[in-house]
Amino acid sequence: MSEIDMKKIKIFPVILLLCLFFSVLSPAALALDDPAVTAKAVLLADADSGRVFFSQNADERVYPASLTKIVTVFLAVEAIERGDVLPTDEITCTAACLEGMAEDGSTANIAVGETMTLEEYLYCAMVESANEACNVIAEYIGGSIPNFVQMMNERAAQLGCTGTHFTNTHGLPDENHYTTANDVYLITMEAIRQDLFMEICNTVKHTVPATNMSETRELSNTNGLINSDSPYYRGYYYEYARGVKTGHTSAAGYCLVSTAEKDGMHLLAVVMGGTGKENADGSLTYGNFVDTIALYNWVFNNFSMQEILGSSELVCEVPVAMGSDGDSVTLRPKDVVVALLPNDVELSGFERDIVIYSEQSGETLAAPIAAGAVLGEITVSKDGVVYGTASLVASTSVELSKIQYMKEQVGTALNLVWVKIIFWILIIILVAYALLIIRYRTLHKRHQKEARRARQELEKRREEEEMTRIFGVDENRRGPKPPQENGSKADGGPRMDYFSREDVSGRHTVKIGTTIPGNDQAKRDYFEEFFRRNQEDEPQEEKQKRK
Template sequence: MRKISLLLVAIMMVSIVNIQTVLANTPDVSAASAVVMDTVTGRVIFEKNAHKKRTMASITKIMTAVIALENGNLNDIVVTSPNAAHAEGSSIWLEEGEKQKLEDLIYGLMLSSGNDAAIAIAEHIAGSVDEFAKIMTQKAKDIGAINTNFKNPNGLDEEGHYTTAYDFALITRYALKNDKFAEIVKTEKRQIPWEGHKWNRVLTNHNKLLKMYEGCDGVKTGYTKKSGRTLVSSATRDGWQVVAVTLNAPNDWEDHKKMFDYAFDRYKIQSVCEEGDFMKTIPVLDGKKDTISLVASASFQLPIMEGEKNKVEVKYDVPDYVMAPVNYGQEIGKIDLYLEDIKCGSIPLAAIDNVERKDVKMAFEKITKSWMMMFSNREIILKLMIN
């Protein structure tokens, strides 16, 4: 009995040590909600209250920029309305009736967090702030951010204006696929015109991580008294990009550095499929060959932890057969790659050889000859039976 008790104590001690080790390796962040997400797969690498709905402040402008880039022309001339010119909070000092290119307003939106720029953009794209907010919310739903609702384009506190850390990681992951968006949020300083003045406006990016963390790509800061400090940032190392989100984080700069270090220390880019790798063989009908081999038409890499490569699941989406002729390199179906039930990507499959169609005339003659031989043999057999 005493031996059993000692064994149980030993097991408990090992378990406690393991738990303490895990906790010691997990980022201790000041944020009320936080998440780190792989931009390739959407895989969550770290989270803390990631699905808790909270106010968001000026990170709202990430979606404002997305809608502007997707629905406007960068060379559009935007006229500043009285509503935009008198926007409260952070500003790029737009004046009523002032004209600016949409591109310059997006820079003012994302670098200097201009609330006036946000309203000018919204009114230009949708006619009103309310209509623009509806477009923002629908876009969020389309992306998969189902726990997000927008009431304005600038992030000022308003009833019904909320998101989650997880949702905003999804939104930013989507936004970073737009090359112009990625270019804007990485810009540290830019000058734009200032009508009626002898000098240009100088826009300075509020995101200190661009200088504080090697590999930082942007993205957007935010603050209101109700929301606290909010921050969305991304960083790339060894070709792998992650996005981090914190909501109500008193020490957000340090939080993000810790979360980035946690991700980059634990995960490495590894190849899970190489171009030309054999994947499957399928039948060919009416061909001079009965089957054709399919290979991966591209390579695919994933950020994964040590020992996880064998957990990548391959699901085939290929036809049961193909009709001849088949050409070398012809795309035939695809494979979908999954890790922990999350779809990581898809790779088209290609034929590795040519398969010509059978000669119909020769095939018919071959069948006819076979039938003639069969009937000829039948007559011989009948004669032998009669005799």
Template sequence: MNTKNYTVLSVAVAIAVGALLPSSGVFAAPSHKAKTSAAKSAAAKPSASKKAAAANALPPLAAQVALAPNAPALQSKAWLLMDFDSGEVLASANADEALPPASLTKMMTSYIVEQALRSGKLKPTDLVTVSENAWCRGTSAESCMYLPLNSQATVIDLLRGIIIQSGNDASKAIAEHMASSEAGFAKLMNAEAQRLGMTHTHFVNPTGLPDPTHKSSARDLAILARAIIRDGAEYYPLYAERDFKYNGIKQGNRNALLYTDPTVDGLKTGHTAEAGYCLVTSSKRNDTRLISVILNTHSPQARADQTRTLLGWGFGSFEKVTPFATNAVVATAKVSFGKADKVDAGLGTPWLLTVPRGTKVQTVVELKPDLKAPLAKGAVIGKVVASANGKPVGEAPLVAQTEVEQSTWLLRAWQHVGQWFGK
């Protein structure tokens, strides 16, 4: 493949055009002549594209679910905001409508690759061959990593190409390497979607190229994004990388927020004519991480702006509260047939709740009845349920803070007698 026909797309260009970069579903590196002509055309008619985008804009879609007041109405077919820690949806509209996900599909492709790397099924240095089916032919019809035909690339380079460059060729090549075909890989994708609880999703291919049955929902894509962040500490930083150079071609990440908001560290853009402009984003401010999903809006600028609006509302409307410290004794539980007749119950891990600002949280402790020794330290012996304004907002397990050994047989016999007479 002659790579001289393509120019280097630098980070400076990516920053300059920001959200107006072409989206991941239908982008290929343009030739210098084409880019120059496009720039001259834009200069001659600076408002034409904006007018066209505005004409295609959807009416504002108000929140159908909102856990705090004044949730925004956004010009998209579906949108959602999720708290990362709890997985709770803070606000949404059309959250479960199955829509074309375009290149947001590649989040599942990359997630499966990351899982295989973590389990040892793949190694970062494994070589993958680029078949004719996977090869991009250098047109502007799709986004590409620009892997040469019949060449080989490492798994870690392909993963970068999928995440940063949204390469259809990289996605197809790794799919064929792992499952012999795109159809075989789609079976892996659907099995993983089912395991994660993505109930309104069906994948047909690893790229997101249009197919009538290839669908996902805002809620499902947020679930997937949460899994990527939760399970992939080693590889998640790739989603924040702004550019990647391969085969002499440097392409910028199309997520405009990576260049304008330092709290944003992922995840993925998408676009096809049918899917519109889509964006799944993760942002962490202090101890709070939020995941936003925008599906089918009218322009790359709109998906970036709507994400900013949604995240701004989320961080401004909610806060983290800690009902109990991790090492605090929450309750004391009775234990039968032990060398001790009670054990302290507390949290095993830190417990943070995301609630509307200023909310007062109440807690109720529920201990397991009839606890018997022996009892290991860390054993779950109950739970604590938190509520606000009469509605549950979360719960956490309570665990034994110390070990309770079983008493001697003579003492156990005496305890049995005591219990019998106590009835």
């Protein structure tokens, strides 16, 4: 073996070890690094779903500074939406609204006795960050400033805030005036759903009309992300940013709440307790803006909107009763489910939770079912985080089988208590009727038998009476006939011996007609006369029996 071959053999195991090493470390190597931020408390979330992408000390107590104005304006907008107040309502600033104002605090120089509309006060509070404007708003809506502050705390609690307590409407320093990044996120998520709120806080420039005590005011938004000419924070303009509010005090540091939109991604960033670093030229680098831009770029560069559930995907089959063309229906998502996910995420790792409404309620799904009918829902999640929910609809229609439907209706009807009662009542009636019919027929046959016997006895008596009438004596009681000579009776009467015994007895009287001249009509007349006479001669007692 040559020296070259030996070197190849030695190198081959090394290559295998390196491949194994990188294959083991590849998930960690490909894992997305957290964004580098310097602020005390940070939270970055999807503004549509509320899913948090990154947080740092989000539940630690911090001072909000002018971020407090988000709550003040939000409550005012809600009052407008409820119809409690109107944006055009004119409000006059009172002396109480200027109490406790800091000399170096942000202001719109609103004077006692000055009147402007509620809408203009809202712009002064959010765009110019005027402290006194917040008090005017609070006094008008809450009846008094302390009462409005109580409303602020109550609303924060309703939104799930657990680390927040307000003592004023504007955010000037107070050790009992505090919050957390997570609570600010909860409040802001609710506030940005209001169109009027977003319209005001995303305004770069605004002109306040002249009032009874002032010329027109030109307001310029303090948020350098949306206003390149910000009076305080220039150089941080970010083209994807939308609103919301800046804040700063010595105790709170540099704070910023903002939103940004790009390629279908909608983000919300909360940065609190940022630092201000002095540069060599004497300018300051504001950590709240630096961190915010870093957070947005981190998502926009490494995340994207991805489809995790298609609307054409056949999810499951559900049994269907009384279907004419099948015993099941296939369900599909009504809408596409998309989520903001890391670009390297493995979509096969998502879990699906399917709920079928008929199974959930314990009912039987029955035809007819129209295509597109909502029959359930599906939720897509991963590691306990829900990424989306969609309704499940029938992919095809299922027609009703009339035969199956009739069977089902009959079966359902027979299971009803009142139907069962009626059914058994009818059965009892039918059985009773059948017994009555049987009894009637039995009695009728007995009656017929007795009637036949009675008729036979009656006919026999008639025959005897007829023979008695003809011969003048009852044959049964008559003695032997006297001898006759030459075919004539002893009394010299006419001969009657041409009538035999058989001719005049029983039912054979018809033979009489054989020796009596005449046609068929004559025979009928005879018999009619015969039976009519018999009926006339019938005893009254027998007639009553026949009746």
